Amino acid sequence: AQKITQTQPGMFVQEKEAVTLDCTYDTSDPSYGLFWYKQPSSGEMIFLIYQGSYDQQNATEGRYSLNFQKARKSANLVISASQLGDSAMYFCAMREIYNQGGKLIFGQGTELSVKP
């Protein structure tokens, strides 16, 4: 079974608008962390934001925020005021401590294209 699901293979957004990238996860582990990474065409993996399973508030990092809905097992990434440089692949990932020993497992990714 898929642990991390990203249902949007591709997304388009107009420059300066906000966009939400979806991510749902499946775990029985009480302790887990959720991560978002950006992979531009150059191939590097850039860490964006982290949300812990026990965190009470949604994580924010600059223009990135994470809409964490624990009961629904979703951790959507919101990018505000999109910029052309945001065009890239975005990966959601999860780390489970008890079930998976701390491994980071990735979703299939969403390709975001920002239009001028």
Add this chain to the structure above:
Amino acid sequence: SAVISQKPSRDICQRGTSLTIQCQVDSQVTMMFWYRQQPGQSLTLIATANQGSEATYESGFVIDKFPISRPNLTFSTLTVSNMSPEDSSIYLCSAAGTSGRGATTDTQYFGPGTRLTVL
């Protein structure tokens, strides 16, 4: 944070040969991992590199094909053995646990990747 370097950055190899990829982290880390990213795909975990002991492989990956070493807390190698065109991928080294302990909060950092093409 951790800065990770990989060598080589890219290579073109002949079928049946082997390639060893080196990964160096600029600080001691608890965990090191190797991922494969096939063209147009997501990252798939190959194995967890354990310091001083045999690596822990994921389903579908075996030690004979992907031998891994981790002699200390900052260095690891991945060998892709007896290569075929299906091994053409980006191989990424990753590290977590710069605090010296493993936790859900540890940010996982990635090297720049090694782009491998097998002819």
